Amino acid sequence: MKIDILSDLHIDFYFRKKPTEDKIQSLYKNLLGNADVLIVAGDIGHYNKQNIQTLKLIKEVFGYRHILCVLGNHDYYLIDGSSQRNYNYRSFFRAERMRELINSVEGMYCLDGDIIEIDGVKFGGCDGWYDGEYIRRHFWKKDEEYMKGYISLLWRRTMADADYLFDMDWQAYAGLQKEKIRSIYQETDVMITHINPSIKKEHTHKKFRDEDTTGYFTFDGEEFLKNGSMRYWIFGHTHDRTEYKEHGVQCLCNPMGYPNENMNGNCARAMHIEI
Numbered sequence: 001m002k003i004d005i006l007s008d009l010h011i012d013f014y015f016r017k018k019p020t021e022d023k024i025q026s027l028y029k030n031l032l033g034n035a036d037v038l039i040v041a042g043d044i045g046h047y048n049k050q051n052i053q054t055l056k057l058i059k060e061v062f063g064y065r066h067i068l069c070v071l072g073n074h075d076y077y078l079i080d081g082s083s084q085r086n087y088n089y090r091s092f093f094r095a096e097r098m099r100e101l102i103n104s105v106e107g108m109y110c111l112d113g114d115i116i117e118i119d120g121v122k123f124g125g126c127d128g129w130y131d132g133e134y135i136r137r138h139f140w141k142k143d144e145e146y147m148k149g150y151i152s153l154l155w156r157r158t159m160a161d162a163d164y165l166f167d168m169d170w171q172a173y174a175g176l177q178k179e180k181i182r183s184i185y186q187e188t189d190v191m192i193t194h195i196n197p198s199i200k201k202e203h204t205h206k207k208f209r210d211e212d213t214t215g216y217f218t219f220d221g222e223e224f225l226k227n228g229s230m231r232y233w234i235f236g237h238t239h240d241r242t243e244y245k246e247h248g249v250q251c252l253c254n255p256m257g258y259p260n261e262n263m264n265g266n267c268a269r270a271m272h273i274e275i
């Protein structure tokens, strides 16, 4: 089975309104195609309707049998007043609706702590969430109360998430997402989350290794990598292409990113695996 890997599509940065077949073809032609399955590891875009239109067109244009998604932090954003009103100032409502839209299309799945088996290969995943453990491990060694306060404060000061996530306790949510991973990690061949499952410095891009904000780009998934059944772990969120091997698990991230990071899509690269 051939599998294409992509994350962080950030669709609304590339298409003003409704995407067209021609635009999809020209934007993704060097990245996608000739595979049975596409994995989208979160951060699809800010608007559910545009997201589902784009995913459907990608499936048609590039002939995928299946598209497997998880959602990223941007897929929880309520980016403007009308989104905030539409979803009643609750990020979860938007994410739930996005999941329903994806799951309503034949051959498309939004993994939420479950496993989909395709031709004998078990794909498991959930959104995952950063947990701040990178900060605890590498920067401060203080008591739990201090650390919890510091991690919350730094998040509010540095992350756009603080402006666009509504009615959401992200630290509690990170714990819930870990429980979803725990329920499937010993049964999957390919694990998918939006967030990098390692807090080791060598598994992050060298330009951000010494930044404490890398705590909002990683979570401590050591126990899952060490004791899990997965051969691959696919993630996104960081906009740097990343590959590393940990406890025998091949960890891969192939982000599209924003137009100003990849010359309007021209420098984005394909990533495939074959199982």
Ligand SMILES: [Fe+2]
Residues within 6 Å of the ligand: 042, 043, 072, 073, 074, 194, 236, 237, 238
């Ligand atoms: Fe993200």
